[in-house]
Amino acid sequence: MSSVPLPAPRDLARRRADTVDRLFGGFQMWLATGSDGHGAHLIPVAYVWDDSTLTTATFRRSRTISNLRARPKARLAIGDTADVIMIDARATLLGVPDIDAASAEAFAKVSTDPRNAPDMFLYVRLVPERILAWNSLAEFSGRTLMLKGSWLDTPVD
Structure with a gap:
């Protein structure tokens, strides 16, 4: 079994x-939600990032929406296991008429446009509380980049 050299760790x-x-x-x-009665639920979704929040949309009657109504927290994952961003976020549900035009336009460029079936979809606004990122085991230490909604100036783990 050959070993792959790890990339040099990046600074914060x-x-x-x-x-x-x-x-x-x-x-x-990947968007993971959960509630006491249902356990964990994981779905792939499109998103847009506006420098402080992620916006996605899913079916109004989905398990994801049901979970978020019961517990408005989510965990997101972007990338693969060797180069990942994980985000713990607070979720707010927005009806199609309630989303701002810029977010709706941006989301329509990457996925199905919920405005075409407003009774079927809800937008989900996700505000990061914690962000972790690493591209190998060499970066596992110091992987937390944001904590309690604020970007860190020094590593914590």
Whole structure:
């Protein structure tokens, strides 16, 4: 069995910059929700990032929406297991008429446009409370970039 050399760990500033670049440049993530009666639920969704929140949408009658109504918290994952961003976020549900035009337009560019079936969809606004990022085991220590909604200036783990 051959071993793959690990990339050199990035400092906190580089990890944060790379994370923000990936959030702006990407549009697909895994969204995990849960509630006492249902346990964990994981779905792939499109998203848009506006430099402080992620916006996605899903079916109004979905288990995801039911979970978020019961417990408005979610965990998001972007990337693969060797280069990942994980985000713990607070969720707010918004009806299609209640979303701002800029978010609706941006989301329509990366996914089905909920405005075409407003009775079927809800938008989900996700405000990060904690962001972790690492691209290998070499970066596992110091992986927390945001805590309690604020970007960190020094590593904590």
